[in-house]
Amino acid sequence: MDALDLKERIINDDKIIDVLEALGMHHINPNNSKYITCGMPDGDRINSTVIYTDNLHVDAYTRNIIDPYGGSDIISLVSFINGTYITESIKWLCDVCEYDYYGQEIKKSKFAEWIRDMWKVSQESKDEDSEKLKPLDERILNYYGNYVNDLFEKDGISYETQIEFELGYDLFYHMVTIPIRDELNFLVGVKGRLFKEKVNDDENKYLYLHSCAKSKVLFGLNKTKQYIKERQEVIVVESEKAVMQLWTLGIKNAVAIGGHILSPTQVKKLTYLNVPIVIAYDQGAEIGKDGKVDKTFYPNEFNKFLENQTVYCLYDKAGKILNEKESPSDNPLKWEALYKNKFKVRG
Template identity: 75%
Template sequence: MDTLDLKEQIVNDDKIEEILEALGMHHINSNNGKYITCGMPDGDNTKSTVVYKDNLHVDAYTRNIKDAYGFTDIISLVSFVNGTYHTESVKWICDICGYDFYGQNTRKSRLADWVRDMWKVQKDGSKEDEEKLTPIDEKMLSYYGQYVTDMFLKDGISYQTQKEFGLGIDLLYNMITIPIRDELNFLVGVKGRLFKDEIDEWESKYFYIHSCAKSKVLYGLNKTKHYIKEKNEVIVCESEKAVMQLWTMGIKNAVAISGHILSSTQAQKLTYLGVPIVIAYDQGAEIGKNGKIDKNFYPNEFNKFLENQEVYVIYDKSRKILKEKESPSDNPKKWVELYNSYKYKVRG
């Protein structure tokens, strides 16, 4: 659910006290018409926290509950108290209020639509794809089973990693299947890779067997959130394969954007992790279809983040380490060299 939609629904349905009670806040007092006062679950001050009823802004006088964007609202309060990632906090609120996190909801305010649309224009110059991220039936994975392949083993993905990421086989289309899960671990799509080494020019190596709103997903985040926090860093790759290659190397703090251009939603999800971001795209990601280098490609990617967001890029300036279209994760020795000697700070 969109956070603006969620906030609007909470206000309209008068759900603030219900959320605060479930959160474990104490001495909840809503006698004042404009705001609610309460105390933190582990605090003695009965009025340390103020929640404004009209916009859900929160003043927490004894705690710093600001999120990565500097917001102090009902969602950042939940994240602080529960120790959860932004999306997990939104899902928790939806569960408490009886809302469908993935469902379509009716927007009641034209102003909210206008604010949302203006924000998108400011972020990337156009409205982001409105395709909804929707869970699909887990049972369909039983059709593909769980199999490991020598093809992916040769590509640097161990049998154990293949098992952990749930790879299977589609016998009808002769494809390796890759379950796509969102950060809450719900199955939202299935991607296939043709099960053959030589790919004809007219063939696509990868395509979605069960499509999903890929611009809304950071592949691997369901498994790597803990390690990202532990390492205080998230590595951003293009492909699902790269995440699994790094996992095999013991590098478990990576995600993939399933493409080579960050969406606004993906940039937000990365920012909410609250850690430095390392962009590790394939060699030649900045080369356009015309074969020419787009000098604005990487700056455009970096500008999708806040100015104070710490961002790095792994980039083979010499063009002597990586071959064209080679991923930094394809070769463990190259990865070590690139990470240690070719990681440049570009923001924050």
């Protein structure tokens, strides 16, 4: 459930007071039809916080609850009090209100749907994947098992890391399986990698064995979130393999976007981490299918972030370190050299 749907449902179902009570707010006063006043759990003032009942905007006069996008609403209030990431806050609200986080949305009037669609078009790219994340039955992984393999070990992913990321094997397609989990640790997809070193042109090296709305996922965030907070930095790579390679090297603050173009949802999830971002794409990510260099590629990626968001890029400008299509994480020495010379591009 996304933020807009959640807030609309909380308002329609008159769940605002339930949420405030669950948060531990005190002196909750709903006497005004337009807003509710209350005090912070650890505060003395009985009316330090005002929640507007028509849109769930929050004015917190004694606390700075504003999120990276400048928002101050019921979700940012939950994030501030509970110390949670935005997705965790949304899930918490769903649990308190007894909503299914991945379930069906409430039925809206045609006019409400039109208003909401117009808002989304103005806020997000039209190319955003419209498919929603759906949790899969965990028992699916029993079919693939949990096996280590020499192919990945030779590629810089230790056996311990393979076990950590629950790698398995598909006997029918002869593929190493990579479970895809969202930041709440729910299984939302399974990706397969053909079990052979050299892949023919007519073969698919990677294949989703269980489809996934990949533009809505930052692979590895369920495991790396705590290290991102500790390091105060998130490294953004293209592939799931790169996250596991870095994890093997002890670099546990990376996430993968499952491609080389950031989706609006991925940009938002990265921004809400509220730490500097390091873009570390494969060599030649800016080269199009026609073989020509797209000089606007990297600027377009950087411009997806807020102006005040600190963004670095890890890039082999001279092309003397990385081979074509090589990932910076493929070689520890190359990674070290490139990371040392990363440069700021925003913020």
